[in-house]
Amino acid sequence: MIVAEHLRKTFPGRGKDKNPVIAVDDVGFTAHDGQITGLLGPNGAGKTTTLRMLYTLMAPESGRVVVDGIDVAADPERVRRNLGVLPDARGVYKRLTARENIDYFGELHGMPADAIAQRTAKLAAALQMEDFLDRATEGFSQGQRTKTAIARALIHDPRNVILDEPTNGLDVMTTRGLRGFLKELRDEGRCVIFSSHIMQEVAALCDRIVVIAHGKVVAQGSTDELREQAGETNLEDAFVKLIGSEEGLHA
Ligand SMILES: Nc1ncnc2c1ncn2[C@@H]1O[C@H](COP(=O)(O)OP(=O)(O)OP(=O)(O)O)[C@@H](O)[C@H]1O
16 A cells, blocks of 8 residues: 655756746545556646655655555665556666566566566566567567566566556557556555556546646546546546646547
8 A cells, every 4th residue: 555645846947947846746645455546647747756756766855655554764675675666767678688677677676586487477478578578678669668667567576566657658459458457466456556647548447546737636536536526427527627628638
């Protein structure tokens, strides 16, 4: 379970505009085990910055993150052992094959070789990676790189999974496959959080949706609860009302 409490992050102004950028402003939500939680918001809403604070890459200016009862600021190492992260920059090593990329992370987590091999086989089957598993990742398509980065993030079988825009740039079939995979992770009882700027994406997949705009949580709940909060029967109308724009409505 991941709890975000009153998170705030400001960046100094750069260039001509010296005003600081308030990227995240009092963001709070709980992502439960056995559920998929979606962070939905338009470009620049603060999703990536929020996720970076959740997965210990960036310290919040105020507020805190608690993962499975552990305060991230107090014991980031322990938290990281129970997190699988797909960052916004996928960053696969291009000289290595997909399998070597995955193995490397398994080794960093101190896993024995046979456990790495077994887990890789399971992930490669679930993500339909068998065709390219032993190819060097240089020249990989965006979907192949994303799948490699997801498998690498999950090699150590983490209880909590955080994915930044996992379906970005993926084709319809790959997206369908990935959705099924995320549902499996949820059904295994894991806590899954992902960000997206596409309403249909989160509506199709998430048990809970946290709607973020201009660094703030403007609404959260199930799709039914969001419709109710917005006073709209149509989900699309509800999102437009909550976010205040039509951005992100069309995939
Ligand atoms: N390192 C940084 N330095 C300065 N400003 C930043 C930095 N990181 C993020 N920002 C600003 O903070 C705001 C939130 O950015 P963030 O990347 O969190 O949004 P997002 O919701 O993930 O957007 P997108 O969907 O476009 O990826 C934006 O205005 C962005 O320009």
